[in-house]
Amino acid sequence: AALPQPYRASFHFQPPDNWMNDPNGPMFYKGYYHLFYQWNPYAAVWGNITWGHAVSTDMIRWHILDLALLPDQWYDQYGCWSGSATFLNGKPVLLYTGWSNVSFSRDNQVQMQAMAIAVNYSDPLLRQWTKIPQNPILTAPDGINSTKFRDPTTGWLGKDDKWRMIVGAKRKHRGLAILYRSSDFVQWEKAKHPLHSVARTGMWECPDFYPMLASASRNGIDTSVTGPHVKHVLKVSLDDTKHDYYAVGTYVTGNDSFIPTNAKLDAGLGLRYDYGKYYASKTFFDDNKGRRILLGWVNESSIESADIAKNWSSMQGFPRIVWLDAENSERILQWPIDEIKSLYKQKNTLESMRLDIGPVVKVKTTNGAQLDIEVDFALPELKQAEKLEVNASSAQQLCSERASSRSGLVGPFGLLVLASEDQSEQTAVFFYIVSDGRGSWNALVCSDQSRSSLSTDPDKTAYGSFIPVFGNETTMSLRVLVDHSIVETFAQGGKVCITSRVYPTKAINEEAQVYVFNNGSVPIQLKKLTAWEMETVDIGPF
Ligand code: DQQ
Numbered sequence: 001a002a003l004p005q006p007y008r009a010s011f012h013f014q015p016p017d018n019w020m021n022d023p024n025g026p027m028f029y030k031g032y033y034h035l036f037y038q039w040n041p042y043a044a045v046w047g048n049i050t051w052g053h054a055v056s057t058d059m060i061r062w063h064i065l066d067l068a069l070l071p072d073q074w075y076d077q078y079g080c081w082s083g084s085a086t087f088l089n090g091k092p093v094l095l096y097t098g099w100s101n102v103s104f105s106r107d108n109q110v111q112m113q114a115m116a117i118a119v120n121y122s123d124p125l126l127r128q129w130t131k132i133p134q135n136p137i138l139t140a141p142d143g144i145n146s147t148k149f150r151d152p153t154t155g156w157l158g159k160d161d162k163w164r165m166i167v168g169a170k171r172k173h174r175g176l177a178i179l180y181r182s183s184d185f186v187q188w189e190k191a192k193h194p195l196h197s198v199a200r201t202g203m204w205e206c207p208d209f210y211p212m213l214a215s216a217s218r219n220g221i222d223t224s225v226t227g228p229h230v231k232h233v234l235k236v237s238l239d240d241t242k243h244d245y246y247a248v249g250t251y252v253t254g255n256d257s258f259i260p261t262n263a264k265l266d267a268g269l270g271l272r273y274d275y276g277k278y279y280a281s282k283t284f285f286d287d288n289k290g291r292r293i294l295l296g297w298v299n300e301s302s303i304e305s306a307d308i309a310k311n312w313s314s315m316q317g318f319p320r321i322v323w324l325d326a327e328n329s330e331r332i333l334q335w336p337i338d339e340i341k342s343l344y345k346q347k348n349t350l351e352s353m354r355l356d357i358g359p360v361v362k363v364k365t366t367n368g369a370q371l372d373i374e375v376d377f378a379l380p381e382l383k384q385a386e387k388l389e390v391n392a393s394s395a396q397q398l399c400s401e402r403a404s405s406r407s408g409l410v411g412p413f414g415l416l417v418l419a420s421e422d423q424s425e426q427t428a429v430f431f432y433i434v435s436d437g438r439g440s441w442n443a444l445v446c447s448d449q450s451r452s453s454l455s456t457d458p459d460k461t462a463y464g465s466f467i468p469v470f471g472n473e474t475t476m477s478l479r480v481l482v483d484h485s486i487v488e489t490f491a492q493g494g495k496v497c498i499t500s501r502v503y504p505t506k507a508i509n510e511e512a513q514v515y516v517f518n519n520g521s522v523p524i525q526l527k528k529l530t531a532w533e534m535e536t537v538d539i540g541p542f
Pocket residue numbers: 021022038049081082097150151205206279280
């Protein structure tokens with residue numbers, strides 16, 4: 001008998017079965033968005049990695065095509081690993097990492113960079129890809145272990161008409177982005193210095209390097225744009241912590257180097273795209289709508305045997321647009337793409353009300369397992385906030401200690417999603433305001449999974465981060481996408497994002513409820529809550 005599948009998403013991308021990881025080579029071509037993804041055709045665990053391929057006109061209603069790349073060459077015998085797409089004279093080509101083996105391959109190389117081109121560029125679906133005969137186009141340079149040399153980026157064109165791209169690597173304890181230059185995209189020359197490197201950050205997987213408008217406009221720009229009106233973002237995925245870290249800085253085109261605006265927030269050290277589960281992400285410039293889109297891999301929190309039993313593992317995060325924060329140009333903001341509105345069905349709301357400590361308030365829904373929720377709270381009275389010295393590394397710990405069920409002063413207040421009627425199962429997304437005692441405040445924003453399931457198997461770590469509170473804000477806001485087993489939170493307009501995976505046993509499908517709560521002694525004014533019920537997308541073949 002078919003297993004019940006209460007954890008499959010209704011509007012997040014997942015292949016019909018088996019294991020998926022990183023998003024690869026996202027792009028828009030001739031009316032279609034293309035998403036490739038690391039996929040194991042044989043099992044719900046990592047291995048035998050191919051490039052799955054899906055197309056969509058809105059990045060939501062995806063159709064699965066035949067595999068784009070599969071291991072069939074000596075240099076990618078054991079897997080076609082992550083890579084990126086670049087447009088050469090309007091035609092997209094793919095760079096990826098071939099995984100081979102020491103005794104088998106030439107030059108004792110393990111990870112090598114290779115290139116594939118479409119067989120027929122007049123096909124908007126780009127159904128067929130072919131690997132070029134010059135492959136592998138790059139093997140690991142001297143001084144770099146060939147097991148730590150992978151994930152080529154989208155290329156960008158310099159004023160000298162030469163292409164640039166970076167490959168992630170590690171030398172001793174230093175993560176680095178090795179820079180290459182090329183006139184024809186096939187023959188690459190290593191630059192003398194890496195684009196950037198940071199000590200004690202480990203292997204830089206899936207680097208991403210792109211420009212953003214310094215004016216903090218929501219409009220995106222092509223990856224090759226440079227100039228005084230532009231800031232650059234360098235993102236690295238650290239293989240040891242499994243988190244994606246980014247830094248905003250300046251790309252010095254004269255010597256092809258990256259200088260972070262704030263050295264303390266350098267790549268791999270400071271800011272994260274997401275404080276929950278989100279990894280190996282990649283952006284692309286969507287020239288269809290003039291914006292930059294971020295996609296990221298969200299893996300399971302369940303145990304492997306559960307993944308094997310349900311026969312699939314992982315989803316992609318909902319596509320986000322990214323732009324520079326006008327209030328703090330060291331940070332970026334992230335927000336779900338507007339196309340999400342095409343899935344809205346019934347609208348459920350709560351109007352303005354005062355939330356006193358204790359009783360939860362129910363939001364009426366038909367299916368609380370697939371929702372797009374936006375809630376605004378008035379900025380609460382800050383004076384009574386708990387005095388607490390905080391630093392970035394204490395956030396996650398505080399999210400478990402100041403859990404939603406405990407009473408506090410200013411908060412915790414927020415939402416319980418995927419909650420059972422008796423709230424014995426609940427995922428709490430909330431704020432808790434703390435003061436440094438010297439007139440500065442921080443809002444701890446948390447996604448607390450500790451009571452998300454009556455099952456004891458899944459990992460239920462609480463996640464969180466801080467958002468500075470200046471006292472002149474009018475609103476504290478949360479946007480939460482709830483989709484069966486994924487909860488994606490965007491706090492304060494996208495300043496902090498937290499993605500979590502949860503596996504309720506009672507709060508599934510129509511049984512899943514939503515509540516607002518305040519467990520702090522200071523009353524909280526709810527301004528407005530909207531919970532849109534979401535349509536289910538059928539991800540089928542084209
Ligand atoms: N996943 C790929 C690698 C990459 C890693 C292999 C990141 O190319 O470094 O599936 O999740």
